């Protein structure tokens with residue numbers, strides 16, 4: 001099978017793909033699978049053999065999910081695999097806002113060593129006094145893999161922590177310290193907090209969620225930390241608030257022309273997940289999920305389909321990615337049994353508009369049945385494994 005790489009993927013992950021089964025490179029034609037990080041796939045035309053796209057990372061806003069679903073392409077990500085790296089950089093950003101380290105270092109760079117540096121430093125250091133973060137209030141929007149880690153670590157820094165996430169998962173809630181205050185509304189969080197850190201996905205509902213209205217409700221001198229996606233924040237609103245002295249800093253992992261060189265903006269070139277540890281974690285998860293799907297049809301951490309695994313039985317497996325419409329399971333099983341093939345095991349699960357069915361059968365001669373299933377309305381992709 002051909003796996004096309006749209007970004008550099010750690011060898012720790014790629015080496016888990018059996019070389020006798022997979023060819024992985026940036027140049028393969030007609031891929032069965034794609035491994036990608038932040039490369040934008042919106043304008044890519046997908047070949048009909050493509051069965052899966054795995055995002056080695058969290059955010060999937062670079063992938064046309066709806067178009068993939070309609071073409072029966074399963075999209076995966078690797079939840080939590082890079083969360084620790086992002087958490088650590090969020091605190092680096094917060095400390096760079098609290099203490100004017102950059103300005104101070106730039107000043108030190110201007111010294112030429114001819115003067116009495118030690119005396120000069122002691123004389124001038126009062127120009128670079130900053131604040132401590134202990135005792136300050138931080139609001140965290142989005143309590144998923146990263147938000148939880150930021151919230152729990154902020155408590156260790158002695159901060160008062162407010163969390164907002166109306167969709168928090170049960171697993172996430174278990175991991176969150178009970179010392180984190182539950183913000184029932186965003187307004188409550190905006191009104192109270194000195195630091196606001198955003199950790200939600202970018203989608204139609206969250207785009208520009210930090211806008212003029214939101215910033216107007218925040219404390220003067222607030223610092224906004226955005227290690228999630230640039231599109232979550234209305235940059236014009238941020239620039240106005242900085243110009244008017246209503247905001248201390250905007251710390252952002254997604255620089256662009258609107259905020260470059262702007263006083264009060266601290267830009268980092270999308271380094272949140274750029275550690276070998278995270279790159280390895282993401283690549284390993286991505287490779288394992290991709291191979292288990294391509295070889296066995298099992299699904300773990302998909303965006304457009306539910307998790308579904310089934311131990312292998314029978315002679316072969318048929319998988320169907322289909323619409324979540326009435327009579328699909330009946331049509332699939334009738335088509336198979338109509339060819340005189342016995343079903344050993346069948347499993348089906350749906351997620352919103354789409355569903356997935358795996359069928360283990362007692363025959364390997366499946367060309368006719370695959371062709372018939374392919375022709376069923378609302379079946380988007382059929383595979384024999």
Ligand SMILES: NC(=O)C1=CN([C@@H]2O[C@H](COP(=O)(O)OP(=O)(O)OC[C@H]3O[C@@H](n4cnc5c(N)ncnc54)[C@H](O)[C@@H]3O)[C@@H](O)[C@H]2O)C=CC1
Nearest residue numbers: 058059142143144145146165167199200201227228272273
């Ligand atoms: N700077 C970087 O390199 C990285 C950036 N990211 C970004 O961070 C985002 C979050 O990553 P994870 O925590 O791993 O994802 P996650 O999926 O574990 O958590 C996202 C959380 O946001 C919550 N949420 C969704 N909509 C919300 C809303 N309107 N208001 C409040 N909460 C909402 C969800 O319930 C979920 O708990 C990713 O989608 C990605 O865009 C992720 C990894 C690296």
Ligand SMILES: O=C(O)C(=O)COP(=O)(O)O
Nearest residue numbers: 037038057058059273274
């Ligand atoms: O995982 C994410 O959402 C990220 O933003 C990390 O992006 P990257 O894999 O470093 O290009």
